[in-house]
Amino acid sequence: MVAVIERQVIHVVETHIDRGYIASPSITELETEGSLIFCKPWKTQNGDLHTKEDFNINLKNKTATCPAGHCEKFEYGKTVQFNPVVCDKCAVRTNCTKAADGKGRTISILTWSK
Ligand code: SF4
Structure with missing residues (x-):
């Protein structure tokens, strides 16, 4: 597909791919050239939360924005913890986490070979 795009001398503004292709060198090249890369995360389970x-x-x-609109920076391969002070006061906390008060919601961000 990259070869076909190059022959047409066009600039790819957005690339929508299956999550399995995220580590492809072609995707890295497109991203380096300024294309926005979109892919859905794998289906996750979290009960009713x-x-x-x-x-x-x-x-x-490298940001994650929660359903309440709060944003945290992350590093690949690490767990993001949302600000516990914000989560403790959040109106939708019971839909998001069962963590004890003083603990923010966490999500894990897998390593991306970049
Ligand atoms: S509990 Fe925390 S992470 Fe979850 S929606 Fe509320 S502020 Fe966001």
């Missing part, structure tokens, strides 16, 4: 799919995860900016 918000899943990772309910968060807006921006791989380029």
Whole structure:
């Protein structure tokens, strides 16, 4: 597909891919050239609570924004903990986490080979 795009001498503004292709060198090349890369996370289970799919995860900016609109920076391969003070006061906390008061919601961000 990259070869076909190059022959047409076009600039790819957005690339929508299956999550399995995220580590492809071609995707890295497109991202380096300025294309925005979009992919859905794998289906996650979290009972009745918000899943990772309910968060807006921006791989380029390394930010995760929760359903209540709070944003945290992350590092690949690490667990993001949302601010416990914010989570303790959150109106939708019972839909998001069963963590004890003083503990924020966490989500894990897998390593991306970049
Ligand atoms: S509990 Fe925390 S992470 Fe969950 S929606 Fe509320 S502020 Fe966001």
